[in-house]
Amino acid sequence: MSAAADVFTAAVLRDGNVELETHELPTRRPGELDVAVSLAAICGSDLHTVSGRRAAPSGTGLGHEAVGRVVGVDQGATDARGRPLALGDRVVFGMIASCGSCDRCRTGLSMKCRSVVKYGHALVTDPPFAVAMLADRIRLLPEVTVLRAPDHLDDEVLVSMACAVPTAAAGVRALGPTLPDEATVVGAGAVGLYLVGMLVAAGVRVAVVEPRGIRRTAAVRLGAEPVPAVPEGTPAVLEASGAPAAVAEAVQAVGVGGCLALLGSVSPGAAAITLDPATVVLRRLRIVGVHNYDAEDLVTALDWLGRHGARLPRLVEGSYGLADVRAAFAAAFAGDSPRVAVRPGAWTSKPRWAPAGGNRACS
Ligand SMILES: [Zn+2]
């Protein structure tokens, strides 16, 4: 069944500002899935887009973390696990539509597909139009991985399933098939906190480097030991802060034969570090970049949330109506909370959180 021509309202980058815009949504095509957003969150890379650190054209639909309910679906549609999808089903989904057949898709780099469509980074004037997740409605292309959401997890737990949680799963996977006994996570934004949670759940002893108290406390509640700097000889370091100095420090501290996974450095040209290649060669280091994730990571992430999500400290604080999305961005820029939430069904602001400080990228 196809929905009739409709409209969607979304946060859009317009001439450098965040604007709330309403656009027409053409009739849904076969295979596409329409989702009414129940909760969305502002990610660090949304802040990069809005601040201009990440180049984005005017008209870019903002937001790539959301959870919602199916409002438009084909008869007989299924999720990525083959379970039926019907109107009203609560779903989580990826932020990436990839072709599945190009050289990159065929070699495990679907997130770098040559014809990738990334929600939250595409234009609201190009198909499938409803590409902003800070919106009342999203139209998912057939290539997007969709999973039915577990009933026992609420929206606040699930909201980062399109970015931070699977990115952390990809970060853990990048360490290799055998996890080390110990690891250090640098930066306890959303990705860093999910890294801590996943590693601790896997039996890894985790140290965390995070200068901001609220985030550090969240990491400790997840089982990490706070340390002022990456301990010398750490077998694995997962760098999620994106601070160049932290990357340089991590390269020096990681132990012989160790792995350094870089997840936070997503602003090209922001700053450079000096690297003595002999440091990498003589100490047999492995340095791996992790940007986004693939469908396997999405499934891993949801399985992990299913087992541990109900006991996790809440990373999302506050809730703004869609009409107050600018205030939500201001809070995200100013706050220490890993995530500021937007609830499109709500029309009144309820900011419970607005502490001072910066907000780093997660991806
Ligand atoms: Zn993100």
Ligand SMILES: [Zn+2]
């Ligand atoms: Zn491809």
